Amino acid sequence: MNNDLKRLISLHDLDVMISDLQNKDIRKQEKKLGLSPAAAVVELKKMRGELALLITRRNRNMYDQLASHYGNAVVPVIHERCSGCFTQLPTAFVASPDRNKQVETCPACGRFIYWCD
Amino acid sequence: MKRPIFSKWNIKSVNRKTAIAELLKLFSFQKTTEELLLTALETREQAEPTIVHDGIAMPHCRSILVDDFMIAIGKSEKGIPWPEKKVKVIILFITPVRPSGPEEHMKLIKHLAKLLRTDGAEKLLSADSPIEAASILKFTLQESNQNEQ
Numbered sequence: 001m002n003n004d005l006k007r008l009i010s011l012h013d014l015d016v017m018i019s020d021l022q023n024k025d026i027r028k029q030e031k032k033l034g035l036s037p038a039a040a041v042v043e044l045k046k047m048r049g050e051l052a053l054l055i056t057r058r059n060r061n062m063y064d065q066l067a068s069h070y071g072n073a074v075v076p077v078i079h080e081r082c083s084g085c086f087t088q089l090p091t092a093f094v095a096s097p098d099r100n101k102q103v104e105t106c107p108a109c110g111r112f113i114y115w116c117d
Numbered sequence: 118m119k120r121p122i123f124s125k126w127n128i129k130s131v132n133r134k135t136a137i138a139e140l141l142k143l144f145s146f147q148k149t150t151e152e153l154l155l156t157a158l159e160t161r162e163q164a165e166p167t168i169v170h171d172g173i174a175m176p177h178c179r180s181i182l183v184d185d186f187m188i189a190i191g192k193s194e195k196g197i198p199w200p201e202k203k204v205k206v207i208i209l210f211i212t213p214v215r216p217s218g219p220e221e222h223m224k225l226i227k228h229l230a231k232l233l234r235t236d237g238a239e240k241l242l243s244a245d246s247p248i249e250a251a252s253i254l255k256f257t258l259q260e261s262n263q264n265e266q
Contacts, residue, residue, distance in 0.1 A: 001149045013157045013180045020179060020219050029226040032234060033169040043164035072214070076181060100149075116150070116182075 001100045001114070007055045008063055008103070008112050012074040014048050015067065059103055059112075066111055074112040082106035082113055089113075120186055122256040124247035128193040128207070133166075134159055136197045137176050140189045140209045150182050154211060166199050170238040174204040175229065179212045179222050186225070187211040190250050206241050208254070229254070 020026050021037040021044070030037045052060055066073035075084040080094045087108035099115045106113050123143040130136035137158050141151050158176045161167065169175045188210040196203030208229065212222040233241075237253055244250040251258040 006149070006153060009153055009181065010156055010160075013153070013178065013182075014160060016179050016181075016214055016219075017157070017161060020222065023219055023223070026219060026223050026226060029223060029230050032230040033175065033226070035167060035169065036165055040161070040165040044160070047160055047164065072181070074181060078184075116147075 002102050004056055004059050005100060005103050005112070005114055007051060008059060008074050009114065011048065011051055011055065011063060012067075012072065014044060014051060018044050018048065062105075062110075063112070070109070070111060072111070074114065075106075077113050077115050082109060082111060084111040084113075085109035120188055120256050121259045122188040122190055122251055122254070123259050124189060124250065125191045126247050128191045128197065130193075130197060131195075133162060133174075133197060133199050133204075136191065136193070136204075136207060137162075137209065140191045140207060143189050144187050146182075153182055154178075154180060158209070158211075162199075166201065168199055168202055168204065169208075169229075170233055172196070172203065172205045172242050173208065173233070173238055174199050174206075175208045175210075177210045177212075177226070179214050179219060181214045183211050183213050185213060186221070188256065190247065190254070192244075192247075192250070206250075 018041055021041045027037045063073045070084065072084060075082060077089060081088050085106060085108050087106060104113050105111060125140055125143060128136055128139055130139045138155050141155055157178045157180055161178055162176055167175045191207040193205055196205050210225060212225060232254060240253045241250055244253060248258050
């Protein structure tokens, strides 16, 4: 898998983690388990900053735009459809031997897409 | 909450990262998926070790790389440095990112918090088999995993 694509997926998962730990109900449950979600968020935000810097500027900017517009900037391809907008992807796209070897975006919604192995 | 889980009752790893990797192997993900999930879980641990009781850690995250709940329980008799404290039982779970939000993830944490805050944690630490551990957590052990000791 393309390194930038791997980092974009990790960035997405990290954003989900930060968002979860800022969710009032999840925070409450994590605290009941003896964890410190607020302190974890501070650390995770630092790590997010470091990871984002490893992504090419173009993809990083695009990620931020997509995340603020859709909420999710990276989505898997499921049954040859973008799982963000459910558009059927073109055959040539789906049949490409370079799947995941380069950063691809959905031709309809622009989200970053990846194929599940 | 009758969810199928995997188990590894004799974790051989001697550190946190490899112990998490050992449990992730139970799910038979492709290599890249496994690597990315390990990165996510280890990142969470670096931010704050998820020790939820003396001897019990709960590495967890939500990820776009899974489409269903992935839960595994592991046990190490010797204990694994996490890294400050030793952990003997690991409850690992990854939940999917759904358009509906983190509700399912929250429910699972709530379920585990409730069990561990009562006497579940002590029972879990003294459980003799994966089936017993799964039963304490009110999960069902995967059939394919029932011979795992």
